């Protein structure tokens with residue numbers, strides 16, 4: 001049951017494909033849940049993501065704690081880009097990367113990144 005959010009994150013990535021999906025993982029009543037967000041990047045959405053701040057505020061209001069950020073790489077490259085790493089460090093939350101093609105998830109922690 002603990003892994004249910006991963007199914008939701010992968011499903012959302014598939015829906016957004018070929019654009020990048022993005023979402024937030026929040027804990028509510030000790031259960032991790034995936035909250036899909038709108039990608040409002042002004043750049044080409046197949047290669048970048050920006051979480052809609054309104055979605056972020058909504059999730060923040062409805063969960064006990066935000067514990068992670070998810071986005072997808074539709075090209076099936078499960079490697080965090082330099083800007084992903086920068087964002088991870090700046091936001092200081094665990095980052096998850098989802099592939100809508102292979103259903104795989106990669107993870108990186110802010111303290112694994114050299115500033």
Ligand SMILES: [Zn+2]
Pocket residue numbers: 071072073080081084
């Ligand atoms: Zn990325």
